[in-house]
Amino acid sequence: MATVYIDGNRHDADAKQNMLHVSLSLGYDLPFFCWHPAMGSIGACRQCAVKQFKDEKDTKGRLVMACLTPALEDTRISIADQEAQEFRAAIIEGLMLHHPHDCPVCDEGGECHLQDMTYLTGHAYRRYRFQKRTYRNQFLGPFVNHEMNRCIQCYRCVRFYRGYAGEHDLNSFSIHHTVYFGRHEDGILESEFSGNLAEVCPTGVFTDRTLGQHYTRKWDQTYAPSICHSCGVGCNISPGQRDGIVRRILNRYNHEVNGYFICDRGRFSYEYVNSPERIRAPLVRRGDEREVIEKDEAVKIFAEMLGSGEDVIGIGSPRASLEANFALRALVGADRFFSGFSTGEQRLIELMLSIMQTVHVPSLREVEACDAVLILGEDVTNVAARMALALRQSARREPQKKALAARVPLWDDLGVRQVTGDAIGPVFIAFPCATRLDDVAEATYRGRPDQIAQFGYAVAAAIHSGAPPANTDASAQALVKRIAEALRTAERPLVVSGATLRNEAIIGAAANIVYALEREGRSAGLAFTMPEANTCGLGLMRARALEEALESRVQYGTVVILENDLYRRATAAIVDEFLARAGNVVVLDQVNTRTAARANLVLPVASFAESAGTLVNFESRAQRFFPVLPPSDVQESWRWITDVATRRGEFGSWNSLDDVTAAVEQEMPIFRGITAAAPPSSYRIAGEKIPRQPHRYSGRTATLVNISIHEPPPPDDPDSPLAYSMEGYTYKAPASALPFLWAPGWNSARALLKFQEEINGPLRGGPVGIRLIRGDRRGAPEFFSGAPEPVNAPERRWLAVPIYHLFGSDELTHWAPAISSLAPQPYVAVNERAGFRDGAPVAFQSDGATQTAVIKIRSEIPDGVAAVPAGLRETETLRLPAWISIEAI
């Protein structure tokens, strides 16, 4: 702590920070451009100039950049100083020389940091009379739009893209007043985080291309606090809609989870909500035809199909909320409720969850602080992209220690990078093929899943002699020792693993490494990726495995399938047989999946944008999401189930989400605390709900005027403390129910700094999410016994391992045009020693079914391994890993 003086006011400040950080944290309005809370200072834009005084007697002072002035004891600055103000106004006038002033046609207009800063400095009149510099814009792919003329050369885009997200195909070119930010040629941006450029860019150079296709201003959108449903990380998002069309997704800050950034799958996943493939009305099969029916009739038919309930089973879903799964479980009974995980996945998830109770599972903020990482058998970028971005930051921790030793503060980005250069910390990756994180890996290990498991056991044994030994090939011995040494000497070692390779031994090995570190007196973290939004939550429900139902040969009367396409969970032959065996099939889903097409009754289910519920993320953090679209006949699964239960006279007391959440908590002790994940629907600020619409929301009385000139009352929302209205107060809303960010004078996303307790700190207004697993059973758990001996590959056979694709493997984003345009075509990746030509069409056999694909040669893949993309649209699901034979066709 240090005592600093700002405009004569005495403040306590964090001495490890700079004066810009301190001033903004204290609530002063000081303009800035190149500084970013996650990326530190470089002092490039000169916008945060303040007057610094030597001591109380100094009246002359000198101009300094606040972002480069450390908050040392007795630092005295003045923001209001006349000369400093004039300097800042002059700087912004210079920045604006070539700015096109095209706010009316710019997508950023109304939420533009440059607009805010221009107003803040008071620059209002343009004196430059000459021709403006113009650039050619580039095509940067389906996500990001490029309009270079608006650029003010703050360098934030390349600092994020290259320095933070670690991708290289965006750079600054040219010199002097023609500096250009773009690619070396037109083309799709390669980073999975390119969408963040729209929020990082202080003006409209990079904007959300999908928003531009149905453009609406920031103030005209209705927002809701939501949770991304595209993977298990549980990033907080804020979708915006107008007229029933979801327009975009913005990052919603949660300092423990996603911080300032989300991945492109999350940001652009919303497009499926608007898809024409969505199911909008109940459908009933009569003969070969499917008929649209009324909601009441659908509930009646559903109730009839349930009959006495004796031979009814329910299949849950890891992409549905806790409440939806719980409602189905309550409807069919716990012993007739099946989880809906893929074949083989359930065991792995239950294993991971039981391990999580014995270790410390770090949040992403803690992951970023780790200084040695071993990624064992997981392709983090494609399964949990946001975690990969956090791991990129952990790769910088070890080199940063050198900078700290050289007395360079960590906020001094340029200084730190001068000390560290391109050095990376001890990050190690063991995976069968190359991953997107390999560039920050000190070393990688390639092997078959069983070899990776052996490798992991060997690392554990090398750390602690009590861990069961393993046989790794001699070539890997040196690497095993290096990793063991790095993890043992690190301050905060971390092991990351997951279920991608469908290998229990890998997960056991990851646990053993952490147990070994703990026995050595080291506090280690263990993070498992979770493939779907509620994998963790459904796993904690301890439902029966889907395989039991699929392979039971029991004649079920009615099968109720909740938001799940069984054809993605098991092979088509098994699912066909299962659905044919069932008397009635009721499917509750959002889109017309292959399973829904086979159903006798289909009920339209609300997407994340239309529903409320609770999800549990990879670290067992229960987080609530709220609807952004007003209620319609497309309703939440738990509401359909409640409707039918009410009709049958069962658990009729559920009227709103709060009732269901309370029932979950009461019925299942593991979920204790989830009601506190967000305020209840009865929450009020000064007697009013929290408004979903900004106070500038326009056209309120004119929107529906073509239907009736009488302004309708805002729709009622029994499930949330939010109103579909602009009336109310957001500024002091609880963090978990904050729909959008706006503060006086701060219209851009940077308004966030008015909502944080301090910069980079938690949001004001309470916790965001409740941790369910707290690692209570830590101590000295038993080591997992040794890994099975590796098997030798049979002649001309390959072990097919599933490879996830960020764009392509997620089910619902198949219906999001921008994301699905980047999905790969079906392929089989092998190394060149397999004897195939790159691009050659082949057929391969698995489970008796023959599939066709093209060969992709990837030389890093070990012999005897074939990488097969998982979950692509219109491809058959395979039971992987499996030994396959590949034939040229």
Next chain:
Amino acid sequence: MTRATGFLPMPSILHDIADTALTLAAGFKVTLKNLFRPTVTEDYPSEPPRFEQRFRGLHILQRDESGLEKCVACFLCAAACPSNCIYIEAAENTSENRISAGERYAAVYNIDYNRCIFCGYCVEACPTDAITHGHGFELATYNVTELIYRKEQLLASPASPAQF
């Protein structure tokens, strides 16, 4: 009507006659004078009414010299509107279908004249001078739904670019 019953003295009658004649003459003098003055009364609706230049009447969505719509769908008029009566839906211009000179154009532009107060804030806010007040004022209708003016009703005809 009641008549006077008694006779009044003679001078009073003469005086009254003279007085009446004088009054009539004074009155007709005004009439006669105005008979030869130019007419100020407007013959609306037989003839079109005359407006001051800055009269704020029905809005007109203007076109530029090349006939493109001036509106670029920036939403500023809707944001400025104190009675929230402007509703816009934007769509993107393409090289095949170019409606305005900017990136976007207004695919839907409705003004609800039930609520419009003709304050002129929308015109003031418009950065491209696309929306202006015309001199139209004949809004009376038996059916209030007809007071929702669509873009087609508000748009200037392509032939004559600037209209009032």
